[in-house]
Amino acid sequence: MVSEPSTEIMEATYHALCEHGYANLTMQRIADESSVTKAALHYHFDTKQELLNAFLGYLIDQFEARLACDASDPRERLTTFLDAIFSTASDRDTDFAIALMGxxxxxxxxxxxxxRLEEVDETMQSVVKDAVADGIESGLxxxxxxxxxxxxxxxxxxxxxxxxxTLGEEPNEARSLVEAYLELELGWSPEGEA
Amino acid sequence: MVSEPSTEIMEATYHALCEHGYANLTMQRIADESSVTKAALHYHFDTKQELLNAFLGYLIDQFEARLACDASDPRERLTTFLDAIFSTASDRDTDFAIALMGxxxxxxxxxxxxxRLEEVDETMQSVVKDAVADGIESGLxxxxxxxxxxxxxxxxxxxxxxxxxTLGEEPNEARSLVEAYLELELGWSPEGEA
Structure with a gap:
């Protein structure tokens, strides 16, 4: 195990997952997406599971960077959160969502x-909870x-x-539901602020 | 393909899914849970996918039977819906939820x-939508x-x-969220009625 897996391997994993899905992902297919040999991959990661665990960590870091919001305004923080979650979906994003579901x-x-999934969940919940608590405190x-x-x-x-x-639903449909829900709860909707 | 797959095969599929999960499900393992041979299974269903498609249809029928509610009171219909969705979870139910996710x-x-999943979704949405519409019309x-x-x-x-x-969360936690949401939207909560 290398302490910091190279970005190239992580990007190759992303592309191989989009291409083949989780069930059909192999070390060889990840190697094929990079300049690294399968043997070199195995030097860093004993198993596909180990590589994917590192990959999930890499995703979490990226996600947290997108969530990072210097704003003190809790409304802005919730909007940044929704932007990070429901970023415009490309076909590639859908392929990746399918692989993640696997x-x-x-x-x-x-x-x-x-x-890793617990970690993501805790991060998401705390971003929303803290923004809501701050918004209540400041009367927003x-x-x-x-x-x-x-x-x-x-x-x-x-x-x-x-x-x-499973249904091919556009992520923006759910974003509207979340916005409507927040308006109902908080008396404030991110939509109106955008 | 037989027009009406026997309940025994459907029950055997349920048990084999709980035991082995979707990825490791085989026709042999389904046969092992029943008195039917693997050859006989293949006589009815060419592939595992075909058998599972019939199984999903069987599940939908069962689910619709649980949703069936003669009550005209929309509050009672929503409560029946939540009971059908969030029926008390046993370990077996969790095993099955895991297999369904596969x-x-x-x-x-x-x-x-x-x-099949679209069919379930349409059924669920129409039950809730109709009950809510009726409840609005009657001023509830x-x-x-x-x-x-x-x-x-x-x-x-x-x-x-x-x-x-993915997180081992109890279904009852989500039921509370749905009840709180309905109370917020409708001014009525199933919880208070139970």
Whole structure:
């Protein structure tokens, strides 16, 4: 195991997942997307699971960078959150959402994946919860339970991903639902601010 | 293809899915759970996909039977809906939720699965939408958009299933979220009625 997997390997994993899905992903197919040999990949990662665990960590870092918001305004922080979650979907994004769903379906069998997914969930919930709590404190939002709002928002986000994969639903449809829900709870909607 | 697959084969499929998950499900393992031979299974179903498609149809019939509610009271209909969705989870139910997630992850590749999942989604949305519309008409619920409420509820339900599988979250947690959401939208909560 190398402490910092190269960006090239992570990008190759992304492309191989989009191309072949999780079930058909092999070390060889990841190698094919990079300048690294399969043997070199195995030098860094014993198994496909280990490589994917590193890849999930890489994704989380990217996601957290997109969530990073210096704004003190909680409305702006919620809008940045929704932008990061529901970034404009390309066909490639849908392929990737499909591959991620394959990984999620493995979470019960792979504790490493599960820990990564828990990490993402905690990050998402805390961003929403903190923004809502701050907005209530500064009188911008109605006085509601920040934990409930955060839990509802992330459950809608989880549902949106499944609907994208299983029903071909556009992520923007779920974004509208989340915005309508926030307006109902907080008395404020990100839509009006955009 | 037999027009009406025997209940025994469907039950055997259920048990084999709980035991082995979707990825490791084979015709042999389904046969092992029943008194039918693998050859006899293949007589009815050419492929595992075909058998699972019949199985999904069987599940939908069962689900619709649980949703069936003669009550004219829209509050009672919503409560029956939530009872059917969030029926008390046993370990077996969780195993089955995990297996179903494996099937959902295959929906982009198997149009038959996808059609079945669309069917379930339409059924769920129409039950909620009709109950909400009737409740508004009879003055029991606030005047909201029934389509939005139905879409939000099913997205929360979809999210709940993923959270059960990937994070081990209890389905009752999501039920509370749905109830709180309905109270917010409709001015009425199923919880208070139970």
């Amino acid at each position: 990984i999620k379906a493995q979470a019960p069998y792979q504790s490493q994946y599960r820990e 939002f109605d006085d509601v339970e920040p934990d409930t709002v955060a839990h509802t928002v992330v459950t809608l986000v989880n549902g949106s991903r499944v609907r994208e994969v | 099937i959902k992850a295959q929906a982009p590749y198997q149009s038959q699965y996808r059609e 619920f606030d005047d909201v958009e029934p389509d939005t409420v139905a879409h939000t509820v099913v997205t929360l339900v979809n999210g709940s299933r993923v959270r059960e599988v």
